[in-house]
Amino acid sequence: MKITIKETQEKLRKGEITVEDILSEFFARTKERNEEINAFLSVFDKTLNDIKSKDKNLPLYGAFFSVKDNILIKGERCSAGSRLLDHYIAPFDATVIRKIKEKGGVFIGKGNLDEFAMGSSTENSAFGPTRNPIDSERVPGGSSGGTAAAVADGMCNAGLGSDTGGSIRQPAAFCGVVGFKPTYGTVSRSGVMSMASSFDQVGPITNSVEDAETIFNAICGKDENDSVTSDLIRKKVKKDLKVGIPKEYFVEGMEEGVKEAIEKAIEKVEKAGIKVEEVSLPHTEYALPAYEIIMASEVSANLARYDGIRYGLEFDRPVAKTIKDAYLENRGEGFGKEAKRRIILGTYALSAGYYDAYYIKAQKIRSLIADDFKKVFQEVDALITPATPTLPFKIGEKVEDPLSMHLSDIFTVTANLAGLPAMCLPCGKKDKFYVGAQVLTDRFHEDTLFHLAKKLEEIWKQ
């Protein structure tokens, strides 16, 4: 049943439904669809008991979550979509999970993902790809593809994902739901498996902008276990908002149907009386290559901890003689193709002789990109861009061509490089598929983003 958290809460309050009713609907839908869609890697059996113990007045009472399987829930398996963590049981709750529990939310199960959150299609999961609920021959996007598909298909009414280069927003766009990556540092990553730590953020995947705001408000805030977190600095929402359209985001190679839908959506925004003007972010073309280097470098360091020793792994083969051989064999057998490629690329970029040419160069570009945004946000209050250059592609279409797969994130990586909040939401349709638009604001201006996105949601629904 596709329903927002807010609608669920209203129905529960009025007594139109009970928690048993709604939960059995979600479970029935999951049972009917999960075999084909593969959105959930695990489904819990304690959800009803959990919700019965919650206070009905809590802000997330009535929110039933799919949680991406790289976020720890105590006592539950957390695989990260990897063979290396097939048997790993989380020993504690991630800070975001503790906060959701305290605020009344419950969990339906864990969402499928690209291995260690690395991919744009959820095909890199060791446990099989997730399929797009709109067309099962196509990908749901990634890496939070399982969670986006579960929310879009009515197997739950809330999702929690992680976003390093677009992993919340791109699958939300492909599945026709709302995905929000908050300002870097506003949400704790303690208990979330690190991919590229200077980009990683946790955020909601929902059926409405208001639901995304509700979840964000419940999970944000400083945490002593994540050293870059800050309490949210609330910025005032201006009365008349001015929106910029960055011309560099309308690139060659964008699928015609996507381009048309976005242009039409922008026309609707103008017609609704919102001031729109063209702006320029001149260093945009360097964003994806800079992202590739920094991301791979941080990945190669962060994934060093997966040695097949500390987090459980049982391969059916003779025990290695030395620890070096154990590392080589465990990691060789445990990691999938994409993880290996990224670790090798990162190891290369960080090695002596290449460090300045790649890593330092990329960090300087990152600075230029952040400056572009800084300048543009002196002229306008928010930006609207396309979310993805294409509609959902076919399963298998890009899996052998890593570069074309990575190009899927070309519009989303900039927000991670500059630490900005960014939301993708549906703005139109091409045939049966939704086309996503992305809304960005300056760092810590989430209130402006939510205010504008709610307006846009109304405008684009008509």
Added chain:
Amino acid sequence: MNKKEVEKLAFFARIKLDDEELKNVPGEVDSILKYIQKLSNANTENVESLFHFPELKNVVRKDEAKTIDREVQKRMMAMGKDKDDYLRVEAIL
């Protein structure tokens, strides 16, 4: 990038690659490296690297030993081959 270089990098990263991977990975990594070369066109003279954002300050806590929940400790140890609260690994030397 050739097969030998990839083999060396994979060894640094402690990943054993099989023959098929050794054949395919060089080309795959090359296609990304070629794309990355684009960066050399960007003028970064007098540009500072961006390593962190100005609004964020390091969250610090006291450097002191904490007793963690016995249950959490037990769950953590249960993931590896343990012996009296230590993880057991293969020979190091």
